Amino acid sequence: MALLTIVILDGFVFAAVLFLSVGLTLIFGVLRILNISHGGIYALGAYLGTYLALKVLDLGLSPYLTYVMLLVGAVIIGVITGPLLERLFLRRVYGQAEAIQLLLTFSILLILDDLIKLIWGTAPLMVSTPSTLLGHVSFAGITYTWYHFLLIGISIVFGGALVWLVRGTRFGKIVVSVINDREISIAVGINVNRIYTLAFTLGALCAALGGAAVAPTIAVAPGFAVEVGVQSFAVIAIGGMGSLEGAALGALLVGLVRALAIHTFPELELVVIYVLMLIVLMVKPEGLFGEVELRRI
Amino acid sequence: MSRFQKPYTHWWLSLCSIGLVVCIIYAAVVAAQTKGAPKELKLGFVDFFSGSAAIFGVSGKNAAELLVEKWNKEGGIKGVPVKMVEVDENGGPDKQVTEYRRLVLDEKVDAIVGYTSSANCLAIAPLAEELQTLTVVHICGTRRLTEENKLKYVFRTSNHQVADSVMAARYVLAVKPELKTVAGANEDYAWGRDSWDDFKAALLQLKPDVHIVGEVWTKIQAGEYSAEISKLLSLKPEVVHSTFWGGGLVTFVKQAAARELFKNSLVILPVLEQSFQDLKNETPEGVIALPRATAGYFLYPDPQSHPLQKEFVEAYKARFGRYPDYPAYRTYQAFAGLKAAYEKAMDQAGRWPKTEEVMKAFEDLTWQTPIGPVTMRADHQAVHAGIVGLSKMSPQFGFAIMAQLKEMAVDQIMPPVGIKSTDWLKTLK
Numbered sequence: 001m002a003l004l005t006i007v008i009l010d011g012f013v014f015a016a017v018l019f020l021s022v023g024l025t026l027i028f029g030v031l032r033i034l035n036i037s038h039g040g041i042y043a044l045g046a047y048l049g050t051y052l053a054l055k056v057l058d059l060g061l062s063p064y065l066t067y068v069m070l071l072v073g074a075v076i077i078g079v080i081t082g083p084l085l086e087r088l089f090l091r092r093v094y095g096q097a098e099a100i101q102l103l104l105t106f107s108i109l110l111i112l113d114d115l116i117k118l119i120w121g122t123a124p125l126m127v128s129t130p131s132t133l134l135g136h137v138s139f140a141g142i143t144y145t146w147y148h149f150l151l152i153g154i155s156i157v158f159g160g161a162l163v164w165l166v167r168g169t170r171f172g173k174i175v176v177s178v179i180n181d182r183e184i185s186i187a188v189g190i191n192v193n194r195i196y197t198l199a200f201t202l203g204a205l206c207a208a209l210g211g212a213a214v215a216p217t218i219a220v221a222p223g224f225a226v227e228v229g230v231q232s233f234a235v236i237a238i239g240g241m242g243s244l245e246g247a248a249l250g251a252l253l254v255g256l257v258r259a260l261a262i263h264t265f266p267e268l269e270l271v272v273i274y275v276l277m278l279i280v281l282m283v284k285p286e287g288l289f290g291e292v293e294l295r296r297i
Numbered sequence: 298m299s300r301f302q303k304p305y306t307h308w309w310l311s312l313c314s315i316g317l318v319v320c321i322i323y324a325a326v327v328a329a330q331t332k333g334a335p336k337e338l339k340l341g342f343v344d345f346f347s348g349s350a351a352i353f354g355v356s357g358k359n360a361a362e363l364l365v366e367k368w369n370k371e372g373g374i375k376g377v378p379v380k381m382v383e384v385d386e387n388g389g390p391d392k393q394v395t396e397y398r399r400l401v402l403d404e405k406v407d408a409i410v411g412y413t414s415s416a417n418c419l420a421i422a423p424l425a426e427e428l429q430t431l432t433v434v435h436i437c438g439t440r441r442l443t444e445e446n447k448l449k450y451v452f453r454t455s456n457h458q459v460a461d462s463v464m465a466a467r468y469v470l471a472v473k474p475e476l477k478t479v480a481g482a483n484e485d486y487a488w489g490r491d492s493w494d495d496f497k498a499a500l501l502q503l504k505p506d507v508h509i510v511g512e513v514w515t516k517i518q519a520g521e522y523s524a525e526i527s528k529l530l531s532l533k534p535e536v537v538h539s540t541f542w543g544g545g546l547v548t549f550v551k552q553a554a555a556r557e558l559f560k561n562s563l564v565i566l567p568v569l570e571q572s573f574q575d576l577k578n579e580t581p582e583g584v585i586a587l588p589r590a591t592a593g594y595f596l597y598p599d600p601q602s603h604p605l606q607k608e609f610v611e612a613y614k615a616r617f618g619r620y621p622d623y624p625a626y627r628t629y630q631a632f633a634g635l636k637a638a639y640e641k642a643m644d645q646a647g648r649w650p651k652t653e654e655v656m657k658a659f660e661d662l663t664w665q666t667p668i669g670p671v672t673m674r675a676d677h678q679a680v681h682a683g684i685v686g687l688s689k690m691s692p693q694f695g696f697a698i699m700a701q702l703k704e705m706a707v708d709q710i711m712p713p714v715g716i717k718s719t720d721w722l723k724t725l726k
Contacts, residue, residue, distance in 0.1 A: 006531060010524035017521055113347065122351040123619070124547045124575045132555055142530045143556040148523065217552055219575065221544025223349035224520050262524040266513045270485060
């Protein structure tokens with residue numbers, strides 16, 4: 001029973017970390033672009049958030065302001081990189097071969113990685129105050145920080161807000177219509193280019209917020225987002241490309257399976273995620289919540 | 298009066314004699330400098346300048362640039378200036394093989410220094426032999442490089458990873474003689490696997506009743522260790538051994554400290570010294586810390602009584618704003634060793650040496666570094682002492698330093714020439 005409790009808690013914590021990079025699925029859902037540079041924006045959000053939080057501490061201000069600074073850093077990164085990348089680069093490759101899109105977004109990832117090194121150098125940047133400020137708690141004899149539970153809470157709110165935005169607002173309905181039929185959307189007067197920019201910015205904002213939320217629990221160092229980026233792809237492949245519910249379920253499955261492996265067969269920790277992905281893709285190639293795409297002739 | 302006046306009548310003769318002697322000495326020095334000497338000595342330097350391992354590579358690059366600039370200001374190696382061509386080690390062994398060929402065939406370097414990754418140094422070693430290029434490996438830790446290859450052109454200028462594991466085992470038993478339970482948390486690739494296997498072998502040889510209660514394996518630089526830390530907390534081992542490094546290590550320490558792992562277990566981190574300055578005041582007290590099996594760090598030996606150490610530490614800190622860490626010292630070892638080999642070969646040959654003469658001079662060479670002497674053995678594996686201690690916060694520096702420091706001699710931590718580590722570990726006492 002104790003083991004089960006620990007596995008569930010660890011699974012939820014990891015699922016929260018993965019789900020916070022869910023903006024990836026949103027961008028794919030709207031723009032049909034597999035955005036490899038998502039990890040770069042995630043890292044930039046973490047870097048700027050951490051940097052601002054450290055500044056607050058250096059100035060001797062209230063440590064609670066570090067939470068505000070993490071949020072501010074993420075928002076700045078999201079609203080700057082989103083429109084900039086979409087208008088300058090991505091707009092040119094809509095509808096083009098996937099290989100070109102992948103190469104372009106991979107190039108952007110490398111550029112962002114170098115940009116980070118130019119600004120902050122190669123030494124890790126870290127701020128623990130937001131994570132330690134809330135204290136810790138014991139479950140089944142194992143210590144967890146309250147920040148872990150805050151992360152789980154943030155990811156639930158995050159997911160809920162995105163679902164509401166896409167399903168419950170006028171903006172969401174317009175986005176859905178653009179996804180389903182670009183030409184008809186243009187015909188009825190929707191400014192499709194603007195929707196694309198807004199959707200990409202929203203995705204970038206999600207990425208930056210995800211990075212900033214996770215930053216207090218890690219060392220923000222060059223290349224740190226690569227691993228989360230790879231696992232995020234596994235999550236959206238399991239859940240179904242473009243599906244928010246799928247991403248949530250995918251993250252939870254990956255988190256639980258990985259935690260179970262670590263506690264029972266640690267040698268299998270790395271392989272279980274991809275075995276899970278393989279099984280799902282064999283049974284349902286479009287992912288658990290993915291829809292079979294019709295090819296237009 | 299006349300007694301003192303006499304020499305002055307031939308003053309011009311004395312002046313001519315002195316002038317002649319000066320000319321002869323100058324001509325001899327110039328002849329020695331230029332005899333067969335190239336316009337410049339071109340060295341390739343390969344280390345990580347991008348990706349997660351750049352934390353190591355940039356330290357090495359800083360040390361290399363500092364040294365080469367200093368030498369060139371002093372007139373180069375025996376009058377020949379050194380030019381460095383830098384190559385990023387990121388991108389995997391296949392890319393490094395291509396880059397190695399480019400350095401030798403296109404850049405026409407005289408020698409190559411570098412390689413932090415074990416995978417990369419193993420990949421380029423056969424190529425170095427094929428292209429007959431002097432290659433000095435500075436950090437790469439795998440014991441396989443010198444134990445499973447017969448090397449002619451490749452030299453490694455620092456202890457291999459077995460020394461880290463043996464030092465950790467010896468020190469933990471000195472701190473905790475009644476040790477019973479141990480767990481490991483390592484990255485699932487050659488470095489993590491070999492280090493953990495060697496640590497276990499050394500520990501069980503020195504104290505056979507120790508029980509290994511569990512292991513966790515993470516992906517390289519995973520960045521998220523919540524579940525692994527839960528497992529380590531639930532196992533309740535007296536000691537945890539982890540060879541995490543760089544950003545991954547800093548994240549692990551941060552996450553584990555927040556969840557009180559360091560209060561429940563004595564943790565051994567053989568690469569921790571490199572992260573002291575990044576962790577600032579967040580390094581827990583009393584962690585067994587090493588700069589891997591390196592002979593010193595920026596405070597040992599004491600810079601005040603060791604001029605070479607003082608000069609290096611002060612120059613490095615003044616220029617880069619950080620104290621040199623172990624990748625910086627190991628890079629220094631590599632460059633200083635190569636320079637000493639060139640100088641020895643030149644002294645022996647009486648002219649600028651051929652590569653083969655430098656290689657011959659390198660074998661059995663002992664050279665000085667800021668943290669003590671390093672000796673190259675006949676198997677092209679260098680050996681030197683190593684230090685280990687417990688982390689202790691220093692208000693003076695604002696980050697942790699090493700307390701209860703112990704220096705271990707070469708014969709305590711490295712297998713002798715010709716004996717494989719796995720066999721040697723079975724004979725540890």
